[in-house]
Amino acid sequence: MTAVVEIVTQEQWIEVGSVSDIPKDGARVVKTPLGDIAVFRNMQDEIFALRDQCPHKGGPLSQGIIYGKTVACPLHNWNIALDTGMAVAPDEGCAASFPVRVEGETVFLSLTPNEGCPGK
Amino acid sequence: MKRMKLVMVGNGMAGVRTLEELLKIAPDLYEITVFGAEPYANYNRILLSPVLAGEQTIKDIMLNDVDWYAQNGITLHLNKKITRIDRKNRTVHAEDGTSAAYDRLILATGSNPFMLPVPGNDLQGVISFRDIHDVDAMIEASAKFKHAVVIGGGLLGLEAANGLKLRGMDVTVVHLPQSLMERQLDPTGSQMLQKSLEDKGLKFLMGKQTEQLIGKEGRVAAVRFKDGSEVPADLVVMAVGIRPNTTLAESAGIHCNRGIVVNDTMQTYDPRVYAIGECVSHRGIAYGLVAPLFEMAKVCANHLAEYGIGRYTGSVTSTKLKVTGIELFSAGDYLGGEGTDNLLLSDPKSGLYKKLVLKDNKLVGAVLYGESADGNWYFKLMREGTDVSALRNRLLFGETHLGDAGHGGQSKAAAMQDSDQVCDCNGVCKGAIVKAIVTKGLFTLDDVKAHTKAAASCGSCTGLVEQILSHTLGGEYSAPEAKPLCKCTDYTHDQVRAAIREQKLTSIPQVMSQLEWKRADGCPSCRPALNYYLISTWPREAKDDYQSRFINERAHGNIQKDGTYSVIPRLWGGSVTVDQLRTIADAAEKFKVPEVKLTGGQRIDMLGVKKEDLPEMWGFLAERGLVSGHAYGKALRTVKTCVGSDWCRFGVQDSTQMGIDLEEMTWGSWTPHKFKMAVSGCPRNCAEATIKDFGVVGIDSGWELHVGGNGGVKVRATDLLCRVATREEVLEYAAAFMQIYREEARYLERTAPWVERVGLAYIKARVVDDAEGRAAAYQRFLESQEIYKFDPWAERAKGVDKHEFTPLKVVAG
Numbered sequence: 001m002t003a004v005v006e007i008v009t010q011e012q013w014i015e016v017g018s019v020s021d022i023p024k025d026g027a028r029v030v031k032t033p034l035g036d037i038a039v040f041r042n043m044q045d046e047i048f049a050l051r052d053q054c055p056h057k058g059g060p061l062s063q064g065i066i067y068g069k070t071v072a073c074p075l076h077n078w079n080i081a082l083d084t085g086m087a088v089a090p091d092e093g094c095a096a097s098f099p100v101r102v103e104g105e106t107v108f109l110s111l112t113p114n115e116g117c118p119g120k
Numbered sequence: 121m122k123r124m125k126l127v128m129v130g131n132g133m134a135g136v137r138t139l140e141e142l143l144k145i146a147p148d149l150y151e152i153t154v155f156g157a158e159p160y161a162n163y164n165r166i167l168l169s170p171v172l173a174g175e176q177t178i179k180d181i182m183l184n185d186v187d188w189y190a191q192n193g194i195t196l197h198l199n200k201k202i203t204r205i206d207r208k209n210r211t212v213h214a215e216d217g218t219s220a221a222y223d224r225l226i227l228a229t230g231s232n233p234f235m236l237p238v239p240g241n242d243l244q245g246v247i248s249f250r251d252i253h254d255v256d257a258m259i260e261a262s263a264k265f266k267h268a269v270v271i272g273g274g275l276l277g278l279e280a281a282n283g284l285k286l287r288g289m290d291v292t293v294v295h296l297p298q299s300l301m302e303r304q305l306d307p308t309g310s311q312m313l314q315k316s317l318e319d320k321g322l323k324f325l326m327g328k329q330t331e332q333l334i335g336k337e338g339r340v341a342a343v344r345f346k347d348g349s350e351v352p353a354d355l356v357v358m359a360v361g362i363r364p365n366t367t368l369a370e371s372a373g374i375h376c377n378r379g380i381v382v383n384d385t386m387q388t389y390d391p392r393v394y395a396i397g398e399c400v401s402h403r404g405i406a407y408g409l410v411a412p413l414f415e416m417a418k419v420c421a422n423h424l425a426e427y428g429i430g431r432y433t434g435s436v437t438s439t440k441l442k443v444t445g446i447e448l449f450s451a452g453d454y455l456g457g458e459g460t461d462n463l464l465l466s467d468p469k470s471g472l473y474k475k476l477v478l479k480d481n482k483l484v485g486a487v488l489y490g491e492s493a494d495g496n497w498y499f500k501l502m503r504e505g506t507d508v509s510a511l512r513n514r515l516l517f518g519e520t521h522l523g524d525a526g527h528g529g530q531s532k533a534a535a536m537q538d539s540d541q542v543c544d545c546n547g548v549c550k551g552a553i554v555k556a557i558v559t560k561g562l563f564t565l566d567d568v569k570a571h572t573k574a575a576a577s578c579g580s581c582t583g584l585v586e587q588i589l590s591h592t593l594g595g596e597y598s599a600p601e602a603k604p605l606c607k608c609t610d611y612t613h614d615q616v617r618a619a620i621r622e623q624k625l626t627s628i629p630q631v632m633s634q635l636e637w638k639r640a641d642g643c644p645s646c647r648p649a650l651n652y653y654l655i656s657t658w659p660r661e662a663k664d665d666y667q668s669r670f671i672n673e674r675a676h677g678n679i680q681k682d683g684t685y686s687v688i689p690r691l692w693g694g695s696v697t698v699d700q701l702r703t704i705a706d707a708a709e710k711f712k713v714p715e716v717k718l719t720g721g722q723r724i725d726m727l728g729v730k731k732e733d734l735p736e737m738w739g740f741l742a743e744r745g746l747v748s749g750h751a752y753g754k755a756l757r758t759v760k761t762c763v764g765s766d767w768c769r770f771g772v773q774d775s776t777q778m779g780i781d782l783e784e785m786t787w788g789s790w791t792p793h794k795f796k797m798a799v800s801g802c803p804r805n806c807a808e809a810t811i812k813d814f815g816v817v818g819i820d821s822g823w824e825l826h827v828g829g830n831g832g833v834k835v836r837a838t839d840l841l842c843r844v845a846t847r848e849e850v851l852e853y854a855a856a857f858m859q860i861y862r863e864e865a866r867y868l869e870r871t872a873p874w875v876e877r878v879g880l881a882y883i884k885a886r887v888v889d890d891a892e893g894r895a896a897a898y899q900r901f902l903e904s905q906e907i908y909k910f911d912p913w914a915e916r917a918k919g920v921d922k923h924e925f926t927p928l929k930v931v932a933g
């Protein structure tokens with residue numbers, strides 16, 4: 001296991017790894033004191049981060065199948081938008097999304113969730 | 121103890137049955153004497169019809185011969201008609217002066233055929249159809265004469281007419297009402313029946329009232345009707361009905377009212393005198409069929425045996441017409457009326473007609489024409505008063521249709537009319553469903569539910585809706601109506617597959633660009649399907665795309681609801697060594713596995729393993745010789761076995777070894793859906809091989825191979841594929857079946873629906889009849905296995921797909 005352990009405060013951007021550490025149409029998990037965060041990479045090499053918990057019954061979204069800007073939860077196949085964390089209709093709910101920033105090959109993550117996901 | 125004297129008058133079906141029942145429960149209670157007016161011992165009157173038709177002989181229809189009476193100590197007086205009962209002195213007297221004393225008396229005098237009171241009814245050649253004597257007379261007449269007229273178009277008349285026709289006579293059936301068997305059939309059924317009988321060469325004169333039988337030199341020559349018309353007749357069979365034979369009882373002062381009146385224990389007004397059979401009137405009903413008479417017999421015997429617990433409370437009756445080639449069944453209140461619902465299935469063209477009459481959610485009547493196999497089942501539902509509301513929508517389709525996708529046979533939905541209601545909850549008829557399927561392009565049950573509301577409420581018509589779907593869409597491979605693979609494309613599964621094969625496409629992006637996928641990255645429906653089609657078609661050339669696999673197949677474990685995984689090592693053929701058990705125990709301990717459980721497939725499941733621990737745990741197992749059980753994949757799962765001939769006293773084949781051999785050949789292969797096998801060592805089938813995708817059952821001469829079964833929500837028993845002699849054949853057939861399934865079934869289609877879709881005949885043609893094709897499929901399977909038969913766990917323990925199992929980063933708090 002190669003992950004580096006750092007101590008951070010919530011507002012900081014944290015370097016979590018490089019784009020190529022995440023498979024295309026895949027996801028990796030960042031373990032934080034606030035719980036697991038799933039960092040996704042799609043076919044277009046866009047990077048997204050969501051709480052690794054499906055709004056339905058908490059399924060690990062990082063284990064789902066990713067297509068376009070959506071991930072399908074591995075437990076009961078809810079579809080969650082990667083950019084907003086909102087469940088795709090007719091399902092309702094959302095998984096908190098987190099800001100990500102890519103500089104060159106390096107991926108940075110903020111642990112302060114984006115606005116717009118009530119209760120998460 | 122001195123035995124009581126039991127005398128029976130009438131040596132027919134009901135009476136002798138009573139004696140049989142009595143002998144069973146109280147063989148020593150009575151000294152029995154029987155009087156019969158006919159010169160024959162006990163025979164099966166029902167089967168006089170096949171005798172007349174030349175299908176059976178008198179010998180075939182004997183039930184109890186004279187020896188039987190002797191063996192049971194019964195005194196038998198044949199050809200002796202009782203003419204007087206002396207109730208005061210408790211004796212009966214026959215015509216010829218024979219008499220017998222009784223403590224108990226059974227009257228079982230049956231009934232008399234009713235002879236129309238028309239002039240000439242006593243001419244020679246005018247007979248009834250009741251006993252052997254009548255049949256002999258008919259057979260004799262058929263050899264000498266040409267024209268037969270049967271008066272009466274009921275059950276008896278039609279069977280007589282059919283028999284005479286088969287014996288070469290020119291037969292006309294005269295019937296006063298407008299439709300045949302009006303007492304058992306509704307008008308539609310009658311018409312269909314008349315049509316088939318006409319096809320057999322019978323002629324009908326309906327609505328004709330007989331006025332006179334015209335004789336010539338003492339023998340009948342013609343029948344004249346009220347309207348003045350006439351038909352020639354050398355033989356006239358009267359089959360216009362029967363009358364309970366009460367003459368004797370009445371003469372003895374026993375109360376009769378259209379039958380000898382009996383209570384629920386079959387006793388007449390004189391409690392020493394019982395009556396039974398067609399001669400009785402029970403609660404105002406006189407029965408003319410054997411089934412109720414046999415129920416009476418049981419009760420009567422019970423009472424005679426002094427048990428006194430049986431009561432006869434009446435019967436619902438059913439009728440089957442015994443005319444070879446015509447299937448007709450009717451039971452109960454077949455007409456229906458106030459407060460009843462009729463379920464109808466009518467297809468005159470293919471000669472099918474079914475009518476079920478329901479009242480208060482119970483089946484009260486049935487008419488089946490053209491196909492009467494389910495008659496008994498309906499009759500049972502009626503007799504038992506089963507609440508059929510839950511079955512209602514499937515009821516018409518018979519027993520085999522229930523709760524099961526059926527056995528690859530023909531869809532019966534095909535026989536329904538457009539106006540027949542399918543979903544009762546929402547009042548949707550077949551026509552509406554078919555229309556929605558065709559015009560809106562629906563392909564799934566869910567689509568139909570959403571658009572028509574059929575099957576959307578109680579769901580009891582689901583099976584029927586599925587049938588209508590499959591019947592409407594057809595099982596054709598490239599039917600334009602077939603379902604597109606998913607919303608990303610207009611092509612069907614089969615078309616995509618063909619393109620992959622024909623254009624040699626070997627990667628998902630290639631397929632998507634070649635077939636102009638609508639969404640660049642596909643979706644979670646098409647990606648796993650495409651990945652499967654690619655690797656199964658081009659095992660060497662296509663690269664397995666893990667990001668297009670469901671997590672279970674990517675992580676090589678079953679994801680559980682809490683996000684942990686289960687680990688199930690392969691136990692070949694369900695056999696396990698002490699070392700393997702120890703390894704599993706050690707692994708469970710070492711990785712703190714919270715629960716260990718035996719699976720239904722004869723393996724051991726370690727539940728609740730954290731994803732990060734998986735590679736290390738797998739490494740631990742791999743070092744000790746255990747490999748992945750693929751319990752998580754659309755792949756070969758297990759080969760379940762029974763102990764077989766090595767240990768079992770019934771075993772005729774070594775099922776365990778066969779299972780191990782099969783598992784060693786097939787493990788690691790990916791299939792459209794999970795694939796399970798089982799091997800039993802003998803037909804007792806302890807390994808439940810007949811609900812597996814491929815089941816093998818040992819028999820003396822080798823093995824039986826079964827295909828297309830599954831347990832689960834919709835249980836389906838396998839179809840028998842064939843029998844083979846050797847182990848090598850089992851392996852070859854199994855691999856060939858599996859390979860053809862892998863190449864031709866749609867992704868996520870299990871063998872059961874696949875076999876039903878393409879038909880067992882097709883599978884047999886490919887796997888059994890075509891030896892060359894089978895060998896080639898076997899070869900392709902083995903080739904694919906060269907690539908895919910490896911342990912994914914061992915690989916990952918060594919570092920493959922490491923990213924899958926380790927966090928990107930751990931951020932400390």
Ligand SMILES: Cc1cc2nc3c(=O)[nH]c(=O)nc-3n(C[C@H](O)[C@H](O)[C@H](O)COP(=O)(O)OP(=O)(O)OC[C@H]3O[C@@H](n4cnc5c(N)ncnc54)[C@H](O)[C@@H]3O)c2cc1C
Nearest residue numbers: 130132133134156157165201202229230397398408409410
């Ligand atoms: C051709 C034919 C086809 C049939 N097909 C069917 C069918 O498909 N299904 C069905 O359920 N039923 C059928 N039946 C009806 C069935 O055969 C009768 O319901 C049944 O045989 C009646 O039994 P039983 O014992 O009451 O009368 P029987 O079997 O008629 O027996 C009465 C006997 O008593 C004798 N007897 C009468 N009076 C005296 C007396 N005073 N002294 C001595 N002996 C006497 C008679 O000679 C006769 O042998 C058919 C009947 C016929 C004739």
Ligand code: SF4
Nearest residue numbers: 762768771801802806
């Ligand atoms: S299937 Fe036959 S051989 Fe196998 S355990 Fe049962 S009885 Fe024995």
Ligand code: FES
Nearest residue numbers: 054056057059073
């Ligand atoms: S937990 Fe994600 S769909 Fe149910």
